[in-house]
Amino acid sequence: MAEPTAYVLKAEDLRPAVERLFELGEEVIAPTAPAPGDVFYRPVQGVDEIEFEFGNALVSPVQFLMPAKEVLFEYELRPGQPPEITPPEPPSERILFGIRPCDIAAIECLDQFFIEREPVDTLYEQRRQRTTLIALACAEPAADTCFCSCCEGTGPVAESGYDVQLSLVGEVYLVEFATEKGERIRQQWQDLLEPATEELFAAREAQLRYMIENLFEPDSNLAAAIRRVTGDNVDPEAWEEIGADCYSCGACSYLCPVCTCYDVMDVPYDESRGARIRRMDSCRLGGFTREATGHIARPTEASRARWYAYHKLSHDYHEQRSNYGCVGCGRCIIACLGQIGMPTVCKLIRQPQAERAS
């Protein structure tokens, strides 16, 4: 990412600025609140549909880059000749507005996994290339489940990964434009912007420090858990303990914006036509590793809990994602039917054997 260029936007000019996004003729996806407290990212037609006062959505906006279900191709069987195969239409240009820094960090992980790491996933890449990301930094924790402050700079202000980032500092937004896609937005907003001052950056930094030191629960200590998992230095009892509280429902990974696993299957429409799709899958489900022989590689909750933690926290996987597999969004805490969201998992992982016994 090029060095961001920074401007000031008056808080009251945010709505007019967002209104201009619709002039670009692209699909705009933004947070909406169809019922009080329920926030969903959805395509919107105008600024009035957008919810500006929100924490974060339970379903991450990464769903627009890596949908829960996606057609890989459609087919039609033809007697006596090869089936006809039709790939999906290329995606259209769109703007994701109001993305929280944790989800921006998650998208950076997905970029690394699906694009940088060969072979390229062209379906993801095409969508990603046609998507402009406008981040909305958090001026306070989005929820009491947030723990991005423990996750190496994934929030509450994005360090990278965005095209445009808006940070509310007092009565104004600090607006950073980081890419060519962002520059396009800057030109749209030109007459609403003034150059940012050093003082504004300093004020945001002070605000960020204050938040991290005072407003977040700092007890996740992801770094220590990562060291233990990477060094394979976890009391085996910890996995049993986590497994005992796991209902194998998969909710943690379905809502995790960094999780990428999927299933591939055929969905017949009728006798001769159908689609091959991919669909979100979860390594927490019992059948995830089931082979045609019936053999299941990870048959217990504990073995799957260990795998999930290893895949997210081990240094072995850092390279494939450019980050650890957790951005501190806290969705797994909300989703878990038990009590084993990532911070609790980290805590149990860190607990030495002696302490657990007592």
Add this chain to the structure above:
Amino acid sequence: MAHDDYIPMHARVAEITDETPTEKTFTLEFVEDELPFRPGQFCTISVLGAGEAPFCIASSPARSDAIQVTVRRYPQGTVTSALHELAVGDYVGVRGPMGNGFPLEEFTGRDILVVAGGIGLPAVRASILYLLEHRSAYRNVTLLYGARTPADRVYNDDLAQWEQSPEIVCRQTVDMKDEADDWDGHVGLITTLFEPLDMDGPQTTAIIVGPAVMYPFVVAECRQKGITDENMYFSLEAQMKCGVGKCGHCAMKDKYVCLDGPVFTYAQMREMQEY
């Protein structure tokens, strides 16, 4: 891969051979494309409507306009069942080649020991054919093949030919046999074939494919003969969906069996297996 992403190449079923009551070998001719591959690589085969599953390519890499795969039908396997229902002239989809394959060119000048248990033989057939086609580049080539019963043996024609060939030492066994079985060969587990072998262990590279239960015992025999863990090559099986290292199903520790494998040395597997 020859084709991007998830779009399969069309192939026509040119021949179907019944190997056993549950195993068939399909010869698939590509309609437009070719599929150059290395021994030990695999491909996915689609029966559209039923789905897609990975299979080792069992034919010689000398031919890339058609491939052979041998498929065991599993009652719960939708794709293997659908494949078994196919007739000559039907079409399937093929994606590949996938995976690393056996680095046979690195084994030149060495003794090669191929150990195949049951349905593992199709996974090494391409390698055996390659070794025989490049016979002068290698020293002794030995095949040990074990099946559960005489009726479970696949590639009977190949095996009969290899047994007669001066270019390969071919030893076979079955775990058990009935009175009714027309089998006068060796009876016993595959490990019992090792004892009489006169081998130069340190000069030998082993290629081992079979059911996972076989591995610890074969590893012990290989070590006994002086073959190092670095020179034991396995082709692993894992649940696979995408074949391109993304869907996560076949991940073992930090490796994706479909992308980094399916061929791993035992030295590598020791690091991976716990996960």
